[in-house]
Structures are given as structure tokens and as C-alpha cells.
Amino acid sequence: MVRVGIINVTGYAGAELARLLYTHPEARLTGVSGRSAAGKPLAEVFPHLACYDLTIGEEEGDIAFVFSALPPAARAAAVPPLVRAGVPVVDISADFRLRDPQEYAQWYGVEHPAPDLLPRATYGLTELNREAVRSSRLIANPGCYPEGALLALAPAVKEGIIGPEVIIDSKSGVSGAGRSLGLTYHFAEADESVSAYGLAGHRHLPEMVQELTAMWPRRVGEAPEPCLPAGTAP
Incomplete structure (x- = not known):
């Protein structure tokens, strides 16, 4: 143990x-x-x-x-x-x-x-x-975003059956922002909504590019803006 x-x-x-x-x-x-x-x-x-x-x-x-x-x-x-x-x-x-x-x-x-x-x-x-x-x-x-993106793309990238431009549509729950308080993460603000953030570039982007480039010799292009969704079950 x-x-x-x-x-x-x-x-x-x-x-x-x-x-x-x-x-x-x-x-x-x-x-x-x-x-x-x-x-x-x-x-x-x-x-x-x-x-x-x-x-x-x-x-x-x-x-x-x-x-x-x-x-x-x-x-x-x-x-x-x-x-x-x-x-x-x-x-x-x-x-x-x-x-x-x-x-x-x-x-x-x-x-x-x-x-x-x-x-x-x-x-x-x-x-x-x-x-x-x-x-x-x-x-x-x-x-979180790189893990989902890499697992989805790895098979196609390794076989070379994918184009040089990759679009990744990923969504994360508000718990990904941690326990710190902020208006964006209040229930009344986040419930049943989806909002974009990091429009100028997300910190996870270089992580995705690094790992995908290691699998594939050609440079992977820029990714679209990430989105932040939250919702509740009825």
C-alpha cells in the first residue's frame, strides 16, 4: 500500500x-x-x-x-x-x-x-x-480541453488522415474555474447558458499544439475560442 x-x-x-x-x-x-x-x-x-x-x-x-x-x-x-x-x-x-x-x-x-x-x-x-x-x-x-482533444484526434493524427487545420469544439463546466468567487460563476449567471471566454487565446492552446505536433510533423493551426457552459438538470 x-x-x-x-x-x-x-x-x-x-x-x-x-x-x-x-x-x-x-x-x-x-x-x-x-x-x-x-x-x-x-x-x-x-x-x-x-x-x-x-x-x-x-x-x-x-x-x-x-x-x-x-x-x-x-x-x-x-x-x-x-x-x-x-x-x-x-x-x-x-x-x-x-x-x-x-x-x-x-x-x-x-x-x-x-x-x-x-x-x-x-x-x-x-x-x-x-x-x-x-x-x-x-x-x-x-x-481538461487538451485531454479531450488529444484523445479524440490522436488516432487520425497518427495515421496521417487529417488536414493541417483542426477545429476543436470543447465545453467546460464552471467547476473548472475553481472555488474562487466571481460573478460569472454564480448560479443565476451561469445556469442554462453558454458563454465564450479567452477569445484572444486560451492557455490550453499551446499544450494542444505541442502534443499534436509531436505526433504529426506539420504545425497544427490555431484553435477557435473556447466556450464556458453551465446548466442544471430539471
């Missing part, structure tokens, strides 16, 4: 990861951190995780495998010490997805704090990189 820790369990991604790990036959969640709720029982912050008798700390404690669920840039600063200490890390943010640190700075607005680790990171789309993921010590979890 592998002792697993989650950095920043208090976000949506971290909490959902904790839920999934509870039923994993070979993993045991033994340490969770989250500065905004440090010192509180995990079940107090997320009642649906009452299956865990864990207290949220500022560090994860004695663990053998780490999932990092911090926002971009903040996470890149936390990951290097773990990787250099030999602890396997899965980074859920975008910090280690792009191989070019200059492209990272262009799209995320900050310099990458650990560019020396970028060559060691494996793009963690298991269906396409299973063997590399199996042996990697630093795995970059794919973004």
Missing part, C-alpha cells in the same frame, strides 16, 4: 482526488495539506470525505507519493524539492505541461521557477504515454 499525500486538498481538484483515492486498492491517503484550512479535520471542510480520519496540515508528512493540486506557479515552487528528494509527483496544474519555459512565461505571465525540471516531466496522458508515465518521477497531468 503506497502512502499518498495531496498538496492543497481544499480545492475542487484536491477534494475529488481524495474521494477517488479512498477506493484505490494500492494507495492510502495518509497526509493532506491546505493553508486556508490548516488544523481542521478534512471531514469538517468536506463532509462527503468523512471516510477519512485526517487533519489538514501545512505539510503532508511522511509520504511516498505526492499529488500537487496548487494553482499554477505556486505549485512549481513546491514540487522541485520533492522531485529532487526522489519522491514521485503528479502535478495537476499546468506548470510542467509545456516543455518550453518561454512559452510558459508567455501564457501564464510568470517565469517558470524550475525550468531545469521541464525535460524530466512526462506528459501524463496515460492512453498515449503509458510506458513513459509508468517510469516517470514527475508527471504533468493534462489540462
